[in-house]
Amino acid sequence: MKAWKVIPDEKQLNLQQQDIIVGEPDAGEVRVRIRATSLNKRDLMVANGTYPGVKEGGLIPLSDGAGEVIALGKNVNSLALGDRVANLFWRDWMDGMASSDGVAMGGAIDGVLADEVILPAHALVKIPDFLSFEEAATLPCAALTAWNALMETGNLKPGQTVLTLGTGGVSLFALQFAKAAGAKVIITSSSEGKLSRAKEMGADIGINYRTTPDWAEEVLRLTEGRGADIVIETGGPGTLNQSLHAAAFNGEVTMIGVQAGIGENISPLPILFKKLRLQGIMVGNRKMFENMLAQISKHEIRPVVDQVFSFEETPAAFQTMENASHFGKIAIVN
Structure with a gap:
């Protein structure tokens, strides 16, 4: 072998x-x-x-x-x-x-x-x-991380708004699971081509963080000041300040990666004043996997x-x- x-x-x-x-x-x-x-x-x-x-x-x-x-x-x-x-x-x-x-x-x-x-x-x-x-x-x-963040830990409800960063595996699974659950999805990327593909998959809004570096403000503008109920934070400290700013009152920011660096200073004020929950996710367990597979089969998510x-x-x-x-x-x- x-x-x-x-x-x-x-x-x-x-x-x-x-x-x-x-x-x-x-x-x-x-x-x-x-x-x-x-x-x-x-x-x-x-x-x-x-x-x-x-x-x-x-x-x-x-x-x-x-x-x-x-x-x-x-x-x-x-x-x-x-x-x-x-x-x-x-x-x-x-x-x-x-x-x-x-x-x-x-x-x-x-x-x-x-x-x-x-x-x-x-x-x-x-x-x-x-x-x-x-x-x-x-x-x-990747799939189980997104599922846990949204459905197990996040308890996503129909009509809520999900913000997911980038177009890697976790973010695209988050897009698919969120749409199957009846949520609205905002996704970011530095590529207009990738944003177009994400919209073809059902993303409601795409934000190019290269041309719109203050993307958290854009999230607030596009949600009439409310923000995202759940933020799938894939960047880490390099993007966490903006993710906290983009989150809704009583929202949840789920950190699943550190791709944007680890040396940034993070302000805890949004966590306090918006009563946010900042949650780390490290994939999930077998029971969650089985729950996810049931949803994948029901909606034939590929x-x-x-x-x-x-x-x-x-x-x-x-x-x-x-x-x-x-x-x-x-x-x-x-």
Whole structure:
């Protein structure tokens, strides 16, 4: 069997394809033939050595994969040979609140960028038949993060307004889930082309933050001073001040990334005076995943896969992620 391994290196991307041995699953475990994986910004941070808690030595990267069950260990009753499955981001988080000692795929332990993997049966969820493996491979991290932010933690209601930053995987899933829930969506980008594509997907308003750098004021203007009920904050401290300003009274700002830098001074005054809730989100649990899949199936929501690379082209997929020119998700097929 083949796998890609990453050696965290701040100077260059160090990906190596290696032979691995995949044994038989133990009791409660399943062997999965991985058919597709997808990339997240986190994977670049793992590769360049800036993500905390990464397994030392050669790590098989990527948290997001989909494939088919090819072997069952003893006492596995929830899955059958041939089942199409996706894995959980947090391997053992089934329900309830997250714990500080959770194990994340492609970080603390090996991920799924391999021909085959062995995982506990509880870490695998059956995927809808109408989704391709490439589409299903985008669900474990980006989709579940957006779902948790809006529907589980955010408790989004029809008629509310969602503001999501950028056109990466989380933001486009947020757009799709919010529209399915009957909400209004404002989305930002520096590209008019990407904004046009987002509007074709149902976005109500697009704001070009390059031509409108004070985009929070524009959000307030376009909502007649009210602001957004839920803000999907993907930028981090570099954009957080504007996100707080753009949020509605009693609104929620959900931080899911730090792509715009970490060195900014943040004013807490909007949190206080607008009674805002500032919430960090780190993906979600199995129960949330199942809730999300029910909604995906009901509305036949198809993930946006912008580019697909072969397993042999994995370094090019990472480079494309680094260039940040994609719209939605980048997938790798085995």
